[in-house]
Amino acid sequence: MTAIESSITPLQSMENDAPIRKPQIGLLLIPSGMLIGLLLVCALVVLRMSVGERDAEWTGWSLKAYVQLASARNIGIIIDTIWMALLSALITTLVAFPIALFLTRTTSTLARRVVLIAILLPMIISLLVQSFGWMAILGPNGLLNQAISAATGIERPLSLLFNRTGVLLGLVQTSIPLAVLPAAAALRSIPISLEEAANVLGANRIRTYRHIILPLAWPGMAAGAILVFGFNTGAFAVPLLLGGLKVTTIAVVIRDQMGSLSNWPLGAALSVLLILLALAVQSLNRLIVRTNAEIKE
């Protein structure tokens, strides 16, 4: 803290050679520092346990857990999780594009607010509540199956819940705003005059999209996609609630290893992996935002 305090300068006066009055910045940072500190301690705890021995997580040292990570079963789960996160990112970005277009183009403030709230609700409202709704729609006796069996006479024709389809649906639904908001911001920054110029020059709408809108909106869409990917690599509640016991993600395996299977080092090693994925995603996201900002300047 002293290193921080000694170099504090008032906002308006830039650098200062004189001894200046120091506001107690350290004090202002302490309360939130405690919360963030707790988070860092948590990261250190899993890091330590991941190189511990089974049943001696705090005293022993071993890299066995990381070796176990490379087992065929674990690799499969890791690839599976990443694949689902990628797929959900792709679908979410596709779904987000028309919504973002609508948000930027509509001239009605009311419509914009309604759409914003509508995309936020699935992210905010308890996933439990929504999983009940999905069960009523997609479940074995749900709306969709009733309709199909009434039409075709097949009993329980489709199984949409408690498998990967259901999980993917949930992942997309809960992460829509993460993709829509950056895409809308990128679209908003495209001057209408550019589109009009393209039209005047004889480009049809499809070519305008291909050559003007998509290239300019792509950094925003990519930033959104990366966010969704990062968010969903750690998915826990969605697979737990909509995947039944059939869909396993890294997060679910962590729960199992740390819980019923009590292989703490392996659970911790998987946790470290998730943390690293999250950090990589954050860095990538920042890189895109920064390069984009530089291009704009």
Place this chain on the structure above:
Amino acid sequence: MEQNPVLEIRNLSRTFAHGAVRAVDQIDLDVQPGEIVSILGPSGCGKTTTMRIIAGLDLPTAGEVRILGKNVAGKPPHQRNVGLVFQSLAIFPHMSVKQNVAFGLRMQGLARNLIEAKVAKALELVQLSPEKFAGRRPSELSGGQLQRVALARTLVTEPALVLFDEPMAALDRRLRDYMAVELRSIQKQLGLAAVYVTHDQETASMMSDRVIIMNAGKILQAGTPEEIYETPNSKFVSDFLGDTNTLRIERVLEQKDGKSLVQTNAGVTIRVANSGDIGEGAFVIFRPEQTIVYPADPGGAFEGEVVSSQFRSGLHRWQIVLRGGNKLIAQSTENRLASSAGDTVWVTIDPGKARIVRQ
């Protein structure tokens, strides 16, 4: 009996970027009781930094600020008894007019009924009827009214010294002149000591007992508005205070009794009202109204050609190009010549007014 100055600034400096930028460079300044001193200069000259240091919002790298004889080094703004009227006015948007004006009194911990009375008096002083304005929100007021609220808010705390940071910059010319006159009368009425920071020389002249011209962190000249206007000590000061005609001096022919006779690059010798060691590259400066324009050669005058002429606010002005290529502006209340562009004219300079200054 000699009173102590309200403000004494000694050898004050403020550098940025580890000494590379000298925003304020060793300045001295006194403000006596009941006096308004204007600090006048272009933007970036250090005037605002000086004012912020006086208020305690910035700290000097060297030198001393004394208020009522006491060194205020290390005292935060709220313990200095210095009021500041900001350029942006900084009216608190979440408070009514009354709450704005009462703020300083509340910070002093005064009793509620005393605050009420003082606020009402302060609003009356700035000619805002308390009944009408006390409850209003800042967003409901005009620029001039906000100005008055800002003034009342500062004056009501009875500071030893009031600082003004171009508070009237945003107003249009007429309202600004009107407010300047009014502010001046309030200041006289209360016997306030004040520092008025501005880049607008007209407001500064109207408002101040003394004017200080600053440039690049240094004080160039200090004096009454008339003194500085009449006897600027440099081309910069003269330029800053109004239109200035400049002729380069080629040779000093004679210096006697505090007066000089110089040869200019316009090819004519001029008598000037001062003398002194002026060194290389000195100038004769004189103002447009210190010239007389003739349609025929009166003898010893500059010959030139009228480029353009204007009539504005009762004044005739001519842009003239002299034979040697020098340009000058002449001005008169009467139209001495029916000359238009292209006519040849002769110009003489009031020898009691023209001055020689260094580069």
Place this chain on the structure above:
Amino acid sequence: MSMPTATGRFGIEWQLVKGITCMLLALMLAPICMVLVISFTSGETLQFPPPALSLRWYQEVWTMLVGPDAGIGRLRESLLVSLEIAALTSLVCVLAGVPTSYALVRYRFAGKTVIEELIGLPVVFPAVVLGIALLVLVSASDLNFGIFQIVAAHSIIGLPFLMRNCMAAMRGIDPMLEEAAMTLGASAPKVFREIVLPLASGGIGSGAILVFILSFNEFTLSYFLYSVDVFPLSIWLFQQANTSFSPAVFAVSSLIVVVNVAAVLVVDAVIGSRGSAA
């Protein structure tokens, strides 16, 4: 605002954009709507469409909340605990986030970018890992933290959301206002209380509501940190999903939806009014 132009706002293209958007939104909101509709069923099952509409399950929920047997189903207890956790979480986030937001908005100091990065960390940090690690710490400490272990977890993930709103509001405050207050005799704490807090209150308030919603609906962290004594509503719902599954659960869910929508509307109104003022 730029003038609306014809580009992309008329014709088939615009109809398509509008149509697809409406369809997608309908799909997104379908499960929530289903819950709302089924909660009004008169039947005993989750059949759709309901045979008839009634309020019987809301009466049932009412009995579960305030009836003589309210203690047995644990609904009332869970609801109260969840509200308590959400309120405390908002409070902790405000107390921790507001001073730090001010420091980050008003001052330049060494390590500032590092701190900004750290503040954003909880947004990407996997919740499962946070939950498990906290559980490990709590078990290792052998102490009983009661509801505070969940409050701490929720506060960590809520902090960036509170601070984002708070900092946006504080950036909108002219520093001159604070300087004016200083020259009028206000000490630093008084400037903060009289000028900064009132002017940032909209952002702080909307941030606090956001954190409240976040905490109230949160599942993953609660899943790891709940106990027999501290049994949040999301865990209650989870338990119901695995055991009895009566329309009463849907009625409870509908009430949760209503509360959430109301809170979102409040935040939207606050942010919206700030946006239009700027």
